[in-house]
Amino acid sequence: MSKSERPNPLFRNLNAKVASIPMILTASVVFVGGTLWTVLYSFTNSKLLPRLNFVGLDQYYRLWATPRWLVSIENLLIYGAISLVFSLVIGFLLAALLDQKIRFEDTFRTIFLYPFALSFIVTGLVWQWLLNPDFGIQHVVRDLGWTSFSFDPLYNSSIVIYGISIAALWQGTGLIMCLMLAGLRGIDEDIWKAARVDGIPMWKTYLFIVIPMMRPVFITTLVIIASGIVKVYDLVVAQTSGGPGIASEVPAKYVYDYMFFAQNLGQGFAASTMMLLSVVIVIVPWAYLEFGGKKRG
Amino acid sequence: MADPAVPLPAGAGAAEREALGPRGPKPRHVFSRRNIFLYGTLFVVAVYYLLPLYVMVVTSLKGMPEIRLGNIFSPPLEITFEPWVKAWATACTGLNCDGLSRGFWNSVRITVPSVLLSIAIASVNGYALANWRFKGADTFFVILIVGAFIPYQVMIYPIVIILREIGLYGSLSGLVIVHSIFGMPILTLLFRNYFASMPEELFRAARVDGAGFWGIFLRIMAPMSLPIFVVAIILQVTGIWNDFLFGVVYTRPDTYPMTVQLNNIVNSVQGVKEYNVNMAATILTGLVPLIVYFISGKLFVRGIAAGAVKG
Numbered sequence: 001m002s003k004s005e006r007p008n009p010l011f012r013n014l015n016a017k018v019a020s021i022p023m024i025l026t027a028s029v030v031f032v033g034g035t036l037w038t039v040l041y042s043f044t045n046s047k048l049l050p051r052l053n054f055v056g057l058d059q060y061y062r063l064w065a066t067p068r069w070l071v072s073i074e075n076l077l078i079y080g081a082i083s084l085v086f087s088l089v090i091g092f093l094l095a096a097l098l099d100q101k102i103r104f105e106d107t108f109r110t111i112f113l114y115p116f117a118l119s120f121i122v123t124g125l126v127w128q129w130l131l132n133p134d135f136g137i138q139h140v141v142r143d144l145g146w147t148s149f150s151f152d153p154l155y156n157s158s159i160v161i162y163g164i165s166i167a168a169l170w171q172g173t174g175l176i177m178c179l180m181l182a183g184l185r186g187i188d189e190d191i192w193k194a195a196r197v198d199g200i201p202m203w204k205t206y207l208f209i210v211i212p213m214m215r216p217v218f219i220t221t222l223v224i225i226a227s228g229i230v231k232v233y234d235l236v237v238a239q240t241s242g243g244p245g246i247a248s249e250v251p252a253k254y255v256y257d258y259m260f261f262a263q264n265l266g267q268g269f270a271a272s273t274m275m276l277l278s279v280v281i282v283i284v285p286w287a288y289l290e291f292g293g294k295k296r297g
Numbered sequence: 298m299a300d301p302a303v304p305l306p307a308g309a310g311a312a313e314r315e316a317l318g319p320r321g322p323k324p325r326h327v328f329s330r331r332n333i334f335l336y337g338t339l340f341v342v343a344v345y346y347l348l349p350l351y352v353m354v355v356t357s358l359k360g361m362p363e364i365r366l367g368n369i370f371s372p373p374l375e376i377t378f379e380p381w382v383k384a385w386a387t388a389c390t391g392l393n394c395d396g397l398s399r400g401f402w403n404s405v406r407i408t409v410p411s412v413l414l415s416i417a418i419a420s421v422n423g424y425a426l427a428n429w430r431f432k433g434a435d436t437f438f439v440i441l442i443v444g445a446f447i448p449y450q451v452m453i454y455p456i457v458i459i460l461r462e463i464g465l466y467g468s469l470s471g472l473v474i475v476h477s478i479f480g481m482p483i484l485t486l487l488f489r490n491y492f493a494s495m496p497e498e499l500f501r502a503a504r505v506d507g508a509g510f511w512g513i514f515l516r517i518m519a520p521m522s523l524p525i526f527v528v529a530i531i532l533q534v535t536g537i538w539n540d541f542l543f544g545v546v547y548t549r550p551d552t553y554p555m556t557v558q559l560n561n562i563v564n565s566v567q568g569v570k571e572y573n574v575n576m577a578a579t580i581l582t583g584l585v586p587l588i589v590y591f592i593s594g595k596l597f598v599r600g601i602a603a604g605a606v607k608g
Binding site (some may be wrong): 016020022023026028029030031032033037050051088094098108109110111113114115117118120121122125126127128129130133134135136137140143166174178203212216227230233234237241251252256260268269271272273275279283 | 583
């Protein structure tokens with residue numbers, strides 16, 4: 001395009017390169033460099049300061065022998081399964097209800113989505129209050145006369161992770177509903193007409209025609225939910241701080257506590273590398289399904 | 298009787314009605330079983346979603362004696378704004394007893410520059426990627442997008458070291474840089490796709506007229522893409538205001554953002570728990586994103602649909 005003599009290819013399109021410096025630095029130094037650094041140091045016995053004192057897989061053996069980490073993983077799996085199943089089902093059902101050409105659709109959508117604007121800290125604290133056994137829902141139901149009623153998920157170590165999931169679902173289903181609603185609006189009206197002419201009941205149309213057609217939307221949603229699950233941290237900090245005991249610990253909190261409180265950096269790095277691994281396990285199959293057939297890029 | 302859709306007057310005889318036959322659209326039954334089920338379900342769900350907000354507001358307006366005796370769902374008998382004043386001005390976190398106002402202003406001082414810097418970087422970057430591609434640019438872009446899926450925990454500590462090296466660890470500017478880094482993938486994607494969808498002729502015409510990289514961006518591209526800037530602002534304001542992890546890692550107690558301070562106030566183990574103050578503080582912290590949400594409406598939905606990739 002330009003008529004310049006092209007003295008040095010490095011200086012061609014210089015402005016664009018200057019403008020991309022932050023991206024280049026972020027991608028190479030922080031994302032690639034930082035990740036490699038953490039993985040590398042997870043093989044060392046760094047305590048208070050990072051040191052290159054390699055101990056092989058010791059940190060990982062220790063990690064998988066720590067009860068707190070095992071509880072964290074178990075919690076993450078339960079929390080993940082609940083978030084995945086319930087937010088998909090509830091999100092889709094709400095979207096389907098809103099898609100019936102109802103009145104006040106905008107009002108309902110605004111109400112279902114507003115929790116998503118709130119932070120996990122705010123969400124966690126509100127639900128901590130609602131689930132408070134001395135004042136919250138349990139207290140109210142007991143006052144109504146059902147004195148043996150018991151609903152104290154945040155103080156019962158066997159069900160505490162379900163109490164956290166309730167808050168997470170309240171906060172996050174609105175987003176899933178919005179994504180699903182966008183997907184439903186993308187379905188051709190003629191499909192519905194054809195199904196009606198053929199006399200197919202509505203639920204069957206949804207189950208066997210519409211949902212299979214929304215496959216890309218479901219996959220995107222799945223990836224969004226999954227990557228959110230691994231990151232769960234603030235919600236637990238606000239609602240229970242990991243308690244009672246260690247009953248509601250999650251991996252992200254394990255990493256933070258070992259890095260900044262227990263001064264056991266090696267453990268923190270090993271745990272965060274495991275988190276990275278779990279994301280890779282989720283993302284790679286998805287990327288393969290999505291981009292595997294096509295050219296990469 | 299010109300319009301068949303108009304129902305017959307009540308006085309019309311049965312014979313007359315029969316003679317005319319059914320006309321006009323099938324009457325809609327407002328209270329059909331379908332509608333009762335549909336609106337009933339939506340209404341119940343809406344109540345469920347609104348209940349926590351209602352309880353927050355109600356609790357924050359009660360005095361402590363009333364909370365101890367009463368029911369969290371009952372409206373306050375005596376409305377008091379004292380908890381709000383206390384939450385804002387005198388609630389204690391550790392040594393400081395100047396309330397959430399400190400955290401609020403910290404959050405403002407974090408959010409405003411972070412939003413401006415991250416959007417400035419990402420918009421120029423997206424523009425370079427869309428219109429001024431250079432060799433290798435796409436490689437870095439792919440790394441950037443893939444990097445958005447890496448758990449933050451993996452990169453937290455290396456960033457601590459980088460910030461310490463450049464002397465910004467613990468300062469607000471350090472946190473601003475962190476927010477700009479982690480906002481970059483989604484914002485760059487947003488801007489790149491938007492600029493790429495603009496007509497190519499526009500760009501060529503400006504080139505022919507002799508405009509350069511910055512000229513085209515400032516005079517043509519940026520003014521034509523105000524909606525995407527608004528979406529980016531909504532996305533960033535709510536995201537950065539609601540952040541907790543980066544705030545707690547990269548700042549010190551006197552520069553904690555509002556979310557961190559709120560958590561410290563409510564979950565502090567010392568002293569008597571003042572639930573009304575806690576709820577007032579919680580509402581205050583949630584207020585900024587809620588206002589953004591209710592004002593922005595449909596644009597917010599667009600923003601999160603794009604930002605959802607961030608997870």
